[in-house]
Amino acid sequence: MPDPARQLPDALERDLSRLAGDARGVPEAASGPVLVATDFDGVVARLVDQPDASRPTPGAAAALARLAACAPEVARLALVSGRRLEDLARVSRVPAGTLLVGSHGAERGHMTAKGLEHSPVTLDTDKAERLARLTAAFEAIAQGAEGAWVEHKPTAAVLHVRLASPDDAARASLDAVAASGSLGLPAMRGKDVVETGVVATSKGQALDALRAEAGARAVFYMGDDVTDERAFAVLRDDDVSVRVGPGETVARHRVAGPDEAAHVLARLADLLTGPVQAT
Numbered sequence: 001m002p003d004p005a006r007q008l009p010d011a012l013e014r015d016l017s018r019l020a021g022d023a024r025g026v027p028e029a030a031s032g033p034v035l036v037a038t039d040f041d042g043v044v045a046r047l048v049d050q051p052d053a054s055r056p057t058p059g060a061a062a063a064l065a066r067l068a069a070c071a072p073e074v075a076r077l078a079l080v081s082g083r084r085l086e087d088l089a090r091v092s093r094v095p096a097g098t099l100l101v102g103s104h105g106a107e108r109g110h111m112t113a114k115g116l117e118h119s120p121v122t123l124d125t126d127k128a129e130r131l132a133r134l135t136a137a138f139e140a141i142a143q144g145a146e147g148a149w150v151e152h153k154p155t156a157a158v159l160h161v162r163l164a165s166p167d168d169a170a171r172a173s174l175d176a177v178a179a180s181g182s183l184g185l186p187a188m189r190g191k192d193v194v195e196t197g198v199v200a201t202s203k204g205q206a207l208d209a210l211r212a213e214a215g216a217r218a219v220f221y222m223g224d225d226v227t228d229e230r231a232f233a234v235l236r237d238d239d240v241s242v243r244v245g246p247g248e249t250v251a252r253h254r255v256a257g258p259d260e261a262a263h264v265l266a267r268l269a270d271l272l273t274g275p276v277q278a279t
């Protein structure tokens with residue numbers, strides 16, 4: 001019996017059942033696993049002021065553990081995040097076997113019993129110089145807006161304005177977009193951040209690559225931000241897309257926030273593995 005506290009909208013329940021039902025049936029499973037991919041911040045973890053303090057909600061952590069334990073021919077689990085890969089591995093604490101995408105697709109790795117395995121990104125001289133100039137420009141902008149600060153990634157710089165006043169946040173964000181443009185780099189505006197990278201990539205490209213590498217027969221993807229729209233955009237008719245929270249979206253389904261997102265992951269785990277037995 002489904003738990004009424006985590007009852008999902010009918011259309012979402014139907015799509016998840018179809019996805020999982022096909023994966024659990026032996027003949028269909030032979031054609032590949034379901035790729036269960038999700039964004040991290042704002043979905044698996046609530047948004048907080050200090051990115052280092054982010055952790056999966058207890059419900060999401062439990063569901064991710066069950067999904068990671070699925071037989072590889074039934075499901076593969078992936079986190080697809082804008083975070084730098086090492087941060088994602090540290091704060092998400094996902095189990096061995098989980099595939100990880102960091103820096104919006106610029107970094108790739110996977111969790112093993114010994115921890116994160118990945119090849120560090122290297123930049124050519126031109127990109128390294130542009131990143132240094134971009135970072136210096138963002139640092140100067142942050143100096144002029146109390147509460148703003150800069151996050152450093154291997155291929156990008158991020159101006160955080162969550163703790164700045166609304167006026168300072170708006171002005172600093174516009175300045176960061178302009179500074180990026182003057183270096184010929186497109187800026188992405190996320191939740192209280194402006195992020196600019198020197199490597200062209202997207203969560204959509206990353207999801208396509210994961211689908212191919214996993215030999216997935218279908219994909220589940222859930223996300224909460226504008227960068228996740230690039231991932232939703234590459235999904236196909238048999239896939240399932242879930243937008244978490246408000247905002248324009250091309251996703252087929254929507255849930256309200258991280259608590260509901262955890263219910264979706266738990267339901268998918270139920271359907272793929274069988275419900276948890278009460279003790």
Ligand SMILES: O=P(O)(O)OC[C@H]1O[C@H](O[C@H]2O[C@H](CO)[C@@H](O)[C@H](O)[C@H]2O)[C@H](O)[C@@H](O)[C@@H]1O
Nearest residue numbers: 040041047048049051081082083162191192193
């Ligand atoms: O793709 P995601 O996993 O959603 O990562 C996107 C960005 O997440 C982090 O910033 C966001 O979460 C912070 C912690 O809750 C919050 O303080 C910030 O305002 C949010 O934008 C991370 O710091 C960025 O590097 C990621 O790109």
